Amino acid sequence: MRDIAVNKVSEDQSKLHDVHSDKTESDYSKVMEYTQQILQLIEKEELSREDSEWIREETLNGYRDHVNPGYLFSRKTVDLSREFAFVEWRDRRNSFIDVDGNEYIDCIGGRGIYNIGHRHPKVVETVQNQLKKQAMHTHDLLDPYRAVLAKTLAELAPGDLKYVFFTNSGSESVESAIKLARKYTNRSTFVATTASYHGVSLGSLGATAKAHYRKPFLPLAQSFRHAIFGDVDMLYKMMKTQEMVGEEVAAVLIEPIQGNAGIKMPPDNYLSEVRNICDEFGALLILDEVQTGMGRTGKMFYAEHENVVPDIMCLAKALGGGIMPIGAVIATEKVYEAFMDEPYRHEHTFGGNTLACVAAIATINVLIEERLPERAAVVGEYMLRELRAVAARYPKIVQEVRGKGLFIGVEFFDSVVGFDVSKGLFDNKILVEGTVGDVKTFRIEPPLTIEIEQVDRVIATFDKVLQDVQQKYNFI
Structure with a gap:
């Protein structure tokens, strides 16, 4: 009986080998050759002229044929005076270098990810050291770095913000904050502000207030109202109206400074007044500090400028030091209890992964050490x-x-x-x-x-x- 089973396994393996061989010969050889060429380029410290020309051509063709040709006409990728795309290749602490060796001062900062500079050696070394041991967590066991990073953020965050849920991006952080607020308040109506940007996933897009992003995807999943940014009187009337019609507001979601709107500044004491309005109507205050957090505005978080403590705070971008993508949602214990009864009801496969967490721990260390x-x-x-x-x-x-x-x-x-x-x-x-x-x-x-x-x-x-x-x- 055992011999029959062994022979059956051998036959199945033989068939699998034959199928795999056929597909390798017919479909995989070109992919293997192409990826091997790329891996050899990645190993190089310096590029030859031929390398640079090949990379530029492959990049242009790849964007045109397989990514999105619209990017090729973006100001950020096209030098119109020479009529070819700007293709980045490597970087220094505060600058980018293209495939031709031209160096550009970086005043974009990866849209806010490079707060500690490009490839900070402490973060790179930390990630490399961890990679020698383990890259990702198993999910079934407890990950120590997630616990350590959560404690670190709780120590760093203003007021009584205590519990942390990890994500991969700013949009995911906003999505998580919305779900947490809905579950805690048992309300479904939210208020954001005009010209705001909170992401483009279907839930966060409800909060984003630019027609450019919203119109093609209406109607949206979330019930959001929008008050004019900076107008506390309008916000108060909107909250009152929602109460009168029986659709009380779960939370007010605000960027302290509106980045995508062109660095639109709030009036003095705006956040403090919004905090008071939220308290009056039993709504939560969610601060989207995805761009303003991690030291960008002169304090670790913008909320510290007004001594305001939100109920929920969203982070991402610079948290990973420009090395690993990671986001976070930090909430008070009272609010976060809504997620405690069934912790697996809301989670992400890569959220709070080991490499991302150690990168964030090193990033926070650098932010403080270098002031x-x-x-x-x-x-x-x-x-x-x-x-x-x-x-x-x-x-x-x-x-x-x-x-x-x-x-x-x-x-x-x-x-x-x-x-x-x-x-x-x-x-x-x-x-x-x-x-x-x-x-x-x-x-x-x-x-x-x-x-x-x-x-x-x-x-x-x-x-x-x-x-x-x-x-x-x-x-x-």
Whole structure:
């Protein structure tokens, strides 16, 4: 009987081998050869001219044929003066280097992920050390690093925020916060603010308030109302109205500074007043600190500027140090109890994975050791002051320069002019971030490690580009 079973297994293995061999010969050989070529390029410290040309061609073809050709016409990827795409290859602490070896000062900061700079050696070393032992957790056993990181964030967060749920991105953090608020309050109506951006997954998109993102996907999954950002009277009336019609608000979701809207600043004491309104109506306050967190505005979290403690806070982007993607939702114990009875009801396969957690632990260590939130406050104040001084010389071009810490927006009177200024900076090897669908305002969001000499170069180049634009359009 045993011999029959062994023979059957051998026959099955033989058949499997034959099938695998056929597919390898017919389908896999080209993929094997192509990926091997890529792996050999990854091993190289320096690229030859032929390597650079091949990478650029493969990148362009890949985006056109298999990613999305729309990216090829984005200002961020196309140098219009040479009519080919900008293809990045490696980086230094505060800069990117393209496949041709050109170096660009990074004033985008990966849309906020590079707060501690690119490839910080402490974070890289920590991830490499962990990778030698274990990359991912099993899920069935308890992961020590998730526990350690949760405790660290609870110590770092304002007030009585205590329990942490880990995600992979800002959108996932917002989704998790929405679900937690719904379960805790047993309410389904939410309030966000106009011009807000909280993600583009179907749940978080309900909170995002830009028609550009929303219209193609209406109706949305969540019941969101939108009050004008900064208008506490409107918010109060909206909360009262919802109460009167029996649709009490579960939570108010707010970006302390609206990044995607062009670094739109709140009025003084805005968060404090929103906190009071939430308390009056029994609603939770959710702060989306995905961009403003981890030292970006001059404190570890923007909430500290107003001494406001939310019920739930969302983090992502810079939490992983630009090495690993990781997000987090931090809540008070009272609120988080809604997730405690059945912890597996809401989870992610990769959320809080081992490599991401050790990267975040190292990132927090670096932020504190190098005093980067304090540095963002000092360097940001200097950069903001100097940019405003330059802008004042071009009153018909620049409408406003605003921001907090190293989270700065430059708004122009005209989108075409704004594009020309962004393009001029790009041509002078400085990357800035235009608002999606509109470059009337661009963002300056560099690593918090940016050197003063680099800041001075950005300011001088900004002045030079504005001079060129003034002559081009004959502004007097």
